[in-house]
Structure formats: C-alpha cells, structure tokens
Amino acid sequence: MATAVVLDGISKSFRIPHEHRNTVKEHFLHPLKKVDYEENVVLQNVSFTVDEGEFFGVLGPNGTGKSTLLKIIAGIYQPDAGTVRIKGLLSPFLELGVGFNGELTARDNIRINGTLLGLTKRQLDARFDAIVEFSELERFVDQKLKNFSSGMQVRLAYSIAIQVDFDILLLDEVLAVGDQAFQEKCVATFDRLRAEGKTILLVSHDMNAITTSCDRAALVYGGSIAAIGNPQDVVETYLDLTHAGAPVAAT
Amino acid sequence: MAALETIARPRRERIAHHARVVRVTAAAEFKLKYSGSALGYVWSVVKPLGLFAMLYVVFGRFMRLGNFPHYPVYLLVGIVFWTYFGDASTLSMYSLVNRGGLISKLAFPRLIVPLSVSTTTAITLLINLGVVGLFLAANRIVPRVEWLLLIPLLLYLVVVTLGVGMILAPLFVRLRDVSQVWELVLQLMFYASPIIYPVSFLPSWWKPIAFLSPFVQIIQDARWAILPTSTPIDTPTSIYGGPWGELVPLAVAVLIVGGGYLFFRREAPYVAERL
Numbered sequence: 001m002a003t004a005v006v007l008d009g010i011s012k013s014f015r016i017p018h019e020h021r022n023t024v025k026e027h028f029l030h031p032l033k034k035v036d037y038e039e040n041v042v043l044q045n046v047s048f049t050v051d052e053g054e055f056f057g058v059l060g061p062n063g064t065g066k067s068t069l070l071k072i073i074a075g076i077y078q079p080d081a082g083t084v085r086i087k088g089l090l091s092p093f094l095e096l097g098v099g100f101n102g103e104l105t106a107r108d109n110i111r112i113n114g115t116l117l118g119l120t121k122r123q124l125d126a127r128f129d130a131i132v133e134f135s136e137l138e139r140f141v142d143q144k145l146k147n148f149s150s151g152m153q154v155r156l157a158y159s160i161a162i163q164v165d166f167d168i169l170l171l172d173e174v175l176a177v178g179d180q181a182f183q184e185k186c187v188a189t190f191d192r193l194r195a196e197g198k199t200i201l202l203v204s205h206d207m208n209a210i211t212t213s214c215d216r217a218a219l220v221y222g223g224s225i226a227a228i229g230n231p232q233d234v235v236e237t238y239l240d241l242t243h244a245g246a247p248v249a250a251t
Numbered sequence: 252m253a254a255l256e257t258i259a260r261p262r263r264e265r266i267a268h269h270a271r272v273v274r275v276t277a278a279a280e281f282k283l284k285y286s287g288s289a290l291g292y293v294w295s296v297v298k299p300l301g302l303f304a305m306l307y308v309v310f311g312r313f314m315r316l317g318n319f320p321h322y323p324v325y326l327l328v329g330i331v332f333w334t335y336f337g338d339a340s341t342l343s344m345y346s347l348v349n350r351g352g353l354i355s356k357l358a359f360p361r362l363i364v365p366l367s368v369s370t371t372t373a374i375t376l377l378i379n380l381g382v383v384g385l386f387l388a389a390n391r392i393v394p395r396v397e398w399l400l401l402i403p404l405l406l407y408l409v410v411v412t413l414g415v416g417m418i419l420a421p422l423f424v425r426l427r428d429v430s431q432v433w434e435l436v437l438q439l440m441f442y443a444s445p446i447i448y449p450v451s452f453l454p455s456w457w458k459p460i461a462f463l464s465p466f467v468q469i470i471q472d473a474r475w476a477i478l479p480t481s482t483p484i485d486t487p488t489s490i491y492g493g494p495w496g497e498l499v500p501l502a503v504a505v506l507i508v509g510g511g512y513l514f515f516r517r518e519a520p521y522v523a524e525r526l
Contacts, residue, residue, distance in 0.1 A: 014524060071523070074358045075358035076354075076355065076357070076358050077523055077524055078520040078521060092357055093356060093357050095356045098352070098356045098357045099276075099357070101279065101283065104282065104283065104286075108282070112275055112276065112279050115271050115276075116357060116359070118268055120267075
C-alpha cells in the first residue's frame, strides 16, 4: 500500500530562556550576563509512516509533543532534524475555524475561512449553500459571528472544513464538539471520508475516540514513539505507562 | 537541514491561492477597521484632513512657510503620502503578532500577512488621493501628462514601505521594543522630511542626508508631477552630482526591499514558535 506521510528522524527542541528578555532595557541592564537557555527537547528522532487511506491516531499525555508533531507535519514548525514527506494534498489547518472573526458575519467568515483553506471563489460560490445547510445555520447567515454560541461556531467551522478538497486531513482534538445530533453527523462524514480513501491523522487524548475510529495508533511519550500499531494495544501501553506513575516530563 | 517534501498543488495554482488569500483578508481587514463605527471609512479621510488643517494654519499661516503658489496642495500631497508610509509600516510591524492565532494554526506563506496589511492601507491611500483630486479641482489645476508618473511613484512607495514592513514585522516578533523605537523614528522623520516645508528650506549639509531616504525623493517627484508651476526643485542629481546621483535613493530602496525580503524569508519559518 502506498504511504501518505513519512516521518524520518524528526527532532525538535525549543530554546526557552529562563527569564524572558523581551525589551532592550533588559539587555542593556545586564549586557554581560548571558541569557540562560533551557533546551527543551520536545521530539527526539521520531519516525513513522502513515498509509494512504488510513485513519491514524496519535495518543499521549499533555506536553509530550503531540501538537508539535502535528505542526511539523503541517509545515507550521520547522524541525531541527529529519524529514517529512507528504504524498497528496494536505489540509493546511489543525483547528477548525482558523481566521474566524466575531465582528464579521457568518457569510463573510465562510468566505475568509474557505479561502484560507484553499477554496477558489467559484468553489465557494458553488459550495456556499451546502456549507450553510450542513451547519443548519440558514437563519443566522447574516449575523455577526460573535452572537453565535460556541457550539454554533464550531458547527459552521466544521461545515466549511469538510467542503475543502484534501487527501490528508490533520486534526488536533476536535471531535468533542456539538450536540448529539451533530456528533452523529460528524461520524457519518468520517465514514464518508474513509470510504473516499482519505487519510486522516487525529491527535487526541480521548482514548475512546482512538480505539473506535482509528485503524492504527501511535503513542507519543517523552518525546518519542513509545508504541505503535493496533489502537487497542497502544491504549493499553498508554494506561500501563501512566499508571506506573512514570514522570511525564518532556525533557 | 530539515526538508519538507510535498507533492502538492502545481505552482501556478498555489500562487493563485495566495493571491486570493491576500485579497480576501485585505478586504476583511478594511471592513473590520471601521466595524462598529458610525462614519466608517470616512475616518480614513478625516484624519489626514484634520492634520492638514492644523499644519496649514500653524505652519502655512502663522509661520508663513507657504509663500509659494499652491502650498495647500503641496502640503496635502505630503501628508497623504506620509500617512500611507506611517500607517502601512506600523501596521505591518504589528501584523505577525496580531495574526498569531492564524499563524500558529495554519501553514501559509507568512509574507501574505504584511502584504494584506499593505493592500488594506493602499486602499485608504487611494481614497485619500481622491481628496487630493478634489483639492486640485478646487484650485483649478488642469490635468497634465505628468500625472501619469504618479502610478510608478505610488508603486515605488508601496514597495519600499513593504520592504520596511518586512524588516519591522519579524523584529517585533523577537523584540517588543521595536514598536517604541519605530514610533520615535516616524516622528523624527516627519519633521526631518520635507512634508510641511519645501526641500529648499533644508540647509545644504542636510540635503544629502535627507535624500538618502527614498521617501523624500518620492514625495518630491510626486509634487513635481502634480503641480504645474513648481519652484525649481532639488533632485538627487543636483545634490549628489553626476549621472549617478539619481541612483543614490534608488540604491537605498533596493537595499531596504532586498534586505527586507531576505530577512523576512530567513525569519518566516520560525515566526510560529516565537510568537
């Protein structure tokens, strides 16, 4: 089977100054004192591949580099070492509703968000009704987004996102949104995406979501891959590790 | 060095996509700038006009700087051009930090951010130029072929200002003091540049320094193109001498834009993690 995403030896660390010096004065006051940096290694030599059409889950406790990993795949962060190879059209967003602005109407926000995600004007015109219909927000299209409840905003964002063309979808903790009816709708679209052969990379610490919907999963723990394979096994490894009381420090 | 290999959209499609993003975000920014205000974009005209009225009364009347024909037009052109330079450079400086939410969640060329800010401000510049047009009509100044020179001059202004923005925006991400410094620099530049007064007022030792600023040449050329009976003007050639004199401000401009682009390109991949 063809591979969609290949990660080869990805490492990333952030240099965190002990005391943030953000003003010139601080530099001038202690010109000789070197800033102490703490090298915070977030990812260390991470390699794995995701196959085309696979629903791949990434699991792990907070602060172990899940989101950093996803940002590197998306091209938002630059890895210090290693390569990322992507085959196919990558959805450029990690979160729903990027670029949403409360001061603008839902109509304007659909245009902006849709354009950011790669839709052309023609595609937007053609899919506008479908977006609004799926979100069930027909009556509110010309209202400012700030008057929407957070659930309504997410519904709108989700409805736009599924109209975007992509082969590989990256998602960072998004499944827990909307009411029961909308959740069911989301599950239905996931099934559709799977049937269309799309590749989905889902980052979550919701173990239930990982075991029920993923074909394969990886556990990111302490900056490297602690387990990979069958979601059920990966979740068990995760539980063992956390219950063993191992420190979850990312250093 | 790490590499990101993708088999993505063809190049032409990508560029078209980026152009759309600039257009849509610039339009949204323009809308947002005055959302919730009753007069809306009328403010973008009122502010430079207010500054003009004050400066005209103080410097034109009280201090009698304007003892030559069409001083009001002369002054207004200077203010309108300056307002663009000041607003666009300042907004570009803040742009990456202000769009932090977008930058940390979406992969797209970071250059789009200052570009869309420049575009929004350029729309305001065009509206203000409409007001200049009304002034010209009121002063019964007939259109001339030289007015066409304004098109390359305006493009020159926009590109140089973008160059400044490409330097300021990543610097501001690294060091927040940059905004204080730039505010001061803008104030000094306003009085050091021939905006309120003509270039001929400058002492001869200052002229070669003043003309290092591409902005001084742009404003000088724009006034020369707009007004029919200009007083004899100083040009880079008359100041630096020789056929190469004209190239001095241009060289500075190339340095700003080229250097700005290279600097921005170097910083862009790391903006998301430094925000």
